[in-house]
Amino acid sequence: MAKKIGSEALGRFYKEGSKVRTRREWRGVKDTAYDFSRWLVIMGTLGKFIIKPRNMKAMLRYRWMANYLAVPMMVDRHTQGLRGEYLRMCHAEQDLIIDDVAKLLDKLFKGDRRIGNDEEFSKKVVLVDENEMTAVMMGFPMLEALSRETPSTYVPVLLNQHSMEYYMDIAEEFGLAPDVCPMPEAEAGVSINDDAPVLGACAIQCNTTCDGSLLGNGVISKRLELEDGIPVFQLAAPLRHREDDVQEYAAQEIRNAIAFIEKHTGAKWDWDAYFECAKRVNLATRCRQEWLDMNKTDYPQVFGSNLALYTETNYMAICGRVPAFAKVDRKLTKLAEQAYKKKKMMAKEYRHRAIIWGVQSHYYFDFLLWLVNCWGIAPLTDMLSMVSTKEIAEVDTPENREQAYYDMAWLTENMIMRNRTHGGYKVLLDELWDFVEEFNADMVILWEHMSCKALDGMHGMFEDRAREKGVNLVWVEHDLFDPRIISRQGVRDQINNYMRTVMREEPLDPSLEVLPDDQSW
């Protein structure tokens, strides 16, 4: 019966050379009806977006907009094989993220000089990096913190694995090093190709993760400042973020950034709004902590793609600023508790408990779900979800107003990825093995993002430590945004080979072992 988990061979929906799958999954009457109803909601969101003439104009202007044709397919990829509470959790997050990105696009095009050209609106816009905590905007409810890179580079790769190849080629055509991380390279490519919306009173860039990121920001800020006349503030957060002696400097950077925004927008920092956001940041932290605690038991609930994609969005891009996310935090926790009480499982069998470490492949984000469906490997948590669990000051007092600068600095220093790839080998190497013990994991799947210099240097140290601890360590190479270097099947093959040759196991769903999805979105 299709109602039962793992009852359909999921690999049979793929067709050689096709961008899309042959049909959607039959999940039994109740779950299919639910999935169908959510599909209708998504189509409604997309329809409402594209019906506006300025959005249609933008669709015909910006090449990266073509990837949004694939939105429903992205949801299908992340809901593969899911039933009951897991399906509902996935939709609760994905539908909200889709709605949030649609609103972001709508606002970008409203202020964009080429499209809507609403000058009054544009004066209220502060552009922020995609890879940047938006903590510094928590006290500016009257302003719009908009990221151009999120909808032009980050989201398109989740929608269509080939989406950024064009922009990476453009960046290299203009002499940028081809061995740099494809994410900032693609962001630079969008700017070089004149494909970034132009709007805003000012912009805040952050020395986010790496040298590649700094390179990309340089190219983008040059165009913003010198050609578009949009001043840019460089928020330089300390890299050794666990050291006490850098915190005062970090807090001062936040004060400077706030003063910069006030100067260029005329807006005044609002403490009431800040502490409201802080409450929601703490709620998100408590919920995430509860999910992680459940994942330490035999019945993990919010894990894999359901944990990874939502945490990236909620922690970093939202940072307490959107009340709708607090509602979904509660809903996810309720669904997880419900499933936990009933001892429910996402797959028919969990054979291994894995920690996923390193920077994951963006063109294959649903790989985490593939691990569960194909091999019964439960990805309990991933490096990018292991962010700050410290609660920040949320009551408005004179002392807490001073503490708030340190809290915003802490969040900025501990943004996703940066909190592990920088800060010494304790945060990247030592803490991994602490998590292995805490989560009772028997396997570590280590993404080796081949263009990431921050992680490549530690390869041997990970192997030594895995040998000492007797943990199965599987390396999975990828190139973040570029499936031409290592394809999705290339990623899968590394797991398939390990599971067959080292573990001597057979897959739970053999139809998923080899998939003809090279041409797929």
Add this chain to the structure above:
Amino acid sequence: MKKKCNCCKLPWWSKLLIATTGIFGLLFTVYFFNLDMKLTAMMEPWLLKWYDHVDRDKHL
């Protein structure tokens, strides 16, 4: 005098029921056989060709 066809004689609620069932059936067929994605997959190459002709100030 024109003769009314059988479907015109139906009460309003039956007409509504038939229309709702028809729309549901149509939408569910689109959903289940992934026809929405098959259609947009056909649109993509045309859009990409279109973008090649958009004027841009391309430089570093």
